[in-house]
Amino acid sequence: MPTLWLDEIGADDLARVGGKAASLGELTGAGLPVPSAFVVTADTYRSFIEATGIDEPLFEAVDVDSDDSQALAEAAERAQELILETDTPPSVREDLLAAYDEMGDEDVAVRSSATAEDLPDASFAGQQDTYLNVSRADLLQRVKECWASLFTQRAIYYRNENDFAHDAVDIAVVVQQMVDAEKSGVMFTSHPSTGGPTAIIEAAWGLGEAVVSGAVSPDNYIVDRESGAIDEVTVADKKVMCVRGEDGETIERSVPEEKRNERVLSEDEIHRLIEIGERVEDHYDTPQDVEWAVYEGEVYLLQSRPITTIDDPEGSAGSANEVESQPPGAKSGVADGGAMESQSESVRLSGIGSAPGRVTGVVRIVDKLDNLDKVEDGDIIVAEMTTPDMVPAMKRANGIITDEGGMTSHAAIVSRELGVPAVVGAEDATQKLRDGETVTLDGDKGTVEKGAQVPETSDEERDTGPVEAHSAVKPMTGTEVKVNVSIPEAAERAAATGADGVGLLRIEHMILSTDKTPSRYVEDHGERAYVDEIVEGVRSVAEAFYPRPVRVRTLDAPSDEFRQLQGGEDEPSEHNPMLGYRGIRRSLDRPGEFKLELRAFERLYDLGYDNVELMLPLVTDAEDILRAKALMQEVGIDPEKRDWGVMVETPASALSIEEICETGIDFVSFGTNDLTQYTLALDRNNGNVADRFDELHPAVLELMSQVIGTCRKYDVATSICGQAASKPQMVDFLVDEGVTSISPNIDAVRDVQHEVKRVEQRLLLESVR
Numbered sequence: 069m070p071t072l073w074l075d076e077i078g079a080d081d082l083a084r085v086g087g088k089a090a091s092l093g094e095l096t097g098a099g100l101p102v103p104s105a106f107v108v109t110a111d112t113y114r115s116f117i118e119a120t121g122i123d124e125p126l127f128e129a130v131d132v133d134s135d136d137s138q139a140l141a142e143a144a145e146r147a148q149e150l151i152l153e154t155d156t157p158p159s160v161r162e163d164l165l166a167a168y169d170e171m172g173d174e175d176v177a178v179r180s181s182a183t184a185e186d187l188p189d190a191s192f193a194g195q196q197d198t199y200l201n202v203s204r205a206d207l208l209q210r211v212k213e214c215w216a217s218l219f220t221q222r223a224i225y226y227r228n229e230n231d232f233a234h235d236a237v238d239i240a241v242v243v244q245q246m247v248d249a250e251k252s253g254v255m256f257t258s259h260p261s262t263g264g265p266t267a268i269i270e271a272a273w274g275l276g277e278a279v280v281s282g283a284v285s286p287d288n289y290i291v292d293r294e295s296g297a298i299d300e301v302t303v304a305d306k307k308v309m310c311v312r313g314e315d316g317e318t319i320e321r322s323v324p325e326e327k328r329n330e331r332v333l334s335e336d337e338i339h340r341l342i343e344i345g346e347r348v349e350d351h352y353d354t355p356q357d358v359e360w361a362v363y364e365g366e367v368y369l370l371q372s373r374p375i376t377t378i379d380d381p382e383g384s385a386g387s388a389n390e391v392e393s394q395p396p397g398a399k400s401g402v403a404d405g406g407a408m409e410s411q412s413e414s415v416r417l418s419g420i421g422s423a424p425g426r427v428t429g430v431v432r433i434v435d436k437l438d439n440l441d442k443v444e445d446g447d448i449i450v451a452e453m454t455t456p457d458m459v460p461a462m463k464r465a466n467g468i469i470t471d472e473g474g475m476t477s478h479a480a481i482v483s484r485e486l487g488v489p490a491v492v493g494a495e496d497a498t499q500k501l502r503d504g505e506t507v508t509l510d511g512d513k514g515t516v517e518k519g520a521q522v523p524e525t526s527d528e529e530r531d532t533g534p535v536e537a538h539s540a541v542k543p544m545t546g547t548e549v550k551v552n553v554s555i556p557e558a559a560e561r562a563a564a565t566g567a568d569g570v571g572l573l574r575i576e577h578m579i580l581s582t583d584k585t586p587s588r589y590v591e592d593h594g595e596r597a598y599v600d601e602i603v604e605g606v607r608s609v610a611e612a613f614y615p616r617p618v619r620v621r622t623l624d625a626p627s628d629e630f631r632q633l634q635g636g637e638d639e640p641s642e643h644n645p646m647l648g649y650r651g652i653r654r655s656l657d658r659p660g661e662f663k664l665e666l667r668a669f670e671r672l673y674d675l676g677y678d679n680v681e682l683m684l685p686l687v688t689d690a691e692d693i694l695r696a697k698a699l700m701q702e703v704g705i706d707p708e709k710r711d712w713g714v715m716v717e718t719p720a721s722a723l724s725i726e727e728i729c730e731t732g733i734d735f736v737s738f739g740t741n742d743l744t745q746y747t748l749a750l751d752r753n754n755g756n757v758a759d760r761f762d763e764l765h766p767a768v769l770e771l772m773s774q775v776i777g778t779c780r781k782y783d784v785a786t787s788i789c790g791q792a793a794s795k796p797q798m799v800d801f802l803v804d805e806g807v808t809s810i811s812p813n814i815d816a817v818r819d820v821q822h823e824v825k826r827v828e829q830r831l832l833l834e835s836v837r
Contacts, residue, residue: 086181105244147219249361252276258355274309320759421514422480425489429466485558548809571811572789578605588635602668651686717742729782740790763792
């Protein structure tokens, strides 16, 4: 039959329906509330290409040298054209439409589900297509587009490189009822760190994209599964929600004022979710990370995967009260009353818990740089937002509180690297808190309480605590897992993660912290002092990691950051600095200043730090690199003896990767923040389009895939050091593509190590089956 319903398939049907459909069928067979769906089987795809006679020309078209970029592009275009321009047999068309009508005349999701045995990369983002909100009129076309996506350039290249026969690969398609969720979220059926019997539920209004992407701070519910008691209810200030727009696209809207601080889940809904979670965990016999949705009072299970962050299963025997009750990053608010109230009356304000830890200190309001001197050891800095020149004071502080910012703000990143507990985005902390009063900050829950609630934390305890929270055993992986370091002060803490090196150390933070532009600093202190400033900053990190490699990026700060410094009046005023005078284009335009940076590298080599690697940012093409290479040689750096490479952050550099590899580089590193904004034409600092910023967009992934493939041909190492390196979906995609290393933020290293190990083990198992 052309189609099968989910209740007709299970885990043993991979060859017929592919991995995604088999998993959904398994859950459906277990009696779990999965949205209704039917599957266009892999046999249907096979009969389509054979009955129409396009099978032979199809496989002939893709029999090309995949290292020939033009031939590969032409092969993909021809193969997809054959599928899309060939009519579907009447019997298949009738069966699909009949199944759609049986499910109900509602929009559906159309998802590719390739056969896992023949295509190990099928489950990764961007490999084959998915379409949401598909109507009856578009169903057949979308199914054919899913079939055609089996022949993208990346898919053809992968099969050629891994000796998979194109004619042995089939693809199924899942056609599933869309759930227009009123509320949705994520549930850990057991504690994600210890595996203990504590369920954690995050919930927000609307579709689940807002919770998964981090666009909204969700409500947080903590449940003791042994007693069934709801131990904690934390209601967040939910400012945004994702909904289906008029054109069917997912859009972000403001939450109505009356619902922003309203509790999302009732007690009954919480217990129904826990019951479903326990059934899923029992079925798979392992703790699960479950995505769920509620529509018209019904709870639906959208996806379930094993929790990969549990370090010590033996620790699961403890009671629910013995483990941390809320994951970092959750935003707390005032819980509704009764026995479930989680906040004491002493809570002064709440925000986003961006750096873990609970500390007490004296408030120091910092509203201008002149106030930094009043911050003493153990104080808590309260500011509208932190800046690079506040780092020395942040090192002295016991905690950080800001009015503005999110999990990727300067305050959040630097606080996590320093191991200083922090709450960001508290909105009016500078107004509600008084200079000199004592408060207790909880960087896990995102709360600030009046008075001393906990003993003060020593520097030694603070610096090592967050690292010791991870398992002491480092997972062994073939793919290197490095770490990003923004400031030299975080070197020891970063090294303690057990990372395989530093994938990104930024020079600009060392320069911006001087409060002077490079030209002003040289004018006031001389060239030698400027070089020394860079050498000392890099040296502290290189020493902490030696002999592990430390990849140092040359100056890449936009002009608006320089304009805030002394000497900034000489910097250009740009409408969009992200697209302007920055990175290698600034360095090549000011070769005198750039050569001072290069002399710092040469000095480090002379001092014996042969683990330092030089990385050039924001290159456009090979010409940029050759000009920089010539300047390296002018200052005495031998490119043949030193490891050096470039950032791939523009579509131009990705599309010019072959010529770039021929310049003699040793590595490339993806900067996903810039690559995404330039590929999608989105200013990542523009709130009007922030909801469309997606590092996992197929166009971005396609560019990365092409770069990795070409670099493998030239024996050039590949890595990622952008924010997306901490996302499991990106990790899965890159490991599958064959990336050499992944470099996440300090607080994500251990989780990424476990995720890499999981993917590598799966690929290894599939290769021998």
